[in-house]
Amino acid sequence: MPIRRPGTIIVAQAAAAMTALIALPMWPPAAGKLLLVPITGGNANDMARIAVAGGAALVGAGPLPGSLVIAGDRAMVMRATPPFAAVAIAAPAVACGSQNRVERT
Numbered sequence: 001m002p003i004r005r006p007g008t009i010i011v012a013q014a015a016a017a018m019t020a021l022i023a024l025p026m027w028p029p030a031a032g033k034l035l036l037v038p039i040t041g042g043n044a045n046d047m048a049r050i051a052v053a054g055g056a057a058l059v060g061a062g063p064l065p066g067s068l069v070i071a072g073d074r075a076m077v078m079r080a081t082p083p084f085a086a087v088a089i090a091a092p093a094v095a096c097g098s099q100n101r102v103e104r105t
Contacts (some may be wrong), residue, residue: 026089030074031072031074035089038086039087042086050081050082050086
C-alpha cells in the first residue's frame with residue numbers, strides 16, 4: 001500500500017486549529033485587564049489618552065514599546081480608539097505583571 005500525503009482539507013483543518021490555539025489566549029476579555037498596543041507608531045501617552053477617553057484605569061506599562069496595561073471595558077475603549085491606532089489584547093499575567101508576587105521577609 002503506497003503512502004499517501006494528507007489532503008488539503010486535513011492541512012487546512014490543522015492550520016485552523018493551530019491558529020486558534022495561538023489566537024484564543026490573546027483574545028481580550030469583555031471587561032478587565034487589557035494590553036493596549038499601538039499599531040501605527042503611537043507611544044504610551046497616546047495609549048493613555050485612548051484608555052482614559054474609554055473610561056479605563058491605567059494599571060502600568062506594558063511589555064511592548066508604547067503599550068499599556070489598562071483595566072476597563074473593552075467595547076468602551078475600542079470606541080474611543082481612532083481607526084488603526086491600537087489593538088487591545090488580553091493582558092497575560094506573566095508578561096504584564098501578576099498580582100501574586102512573593103514577598104521576601
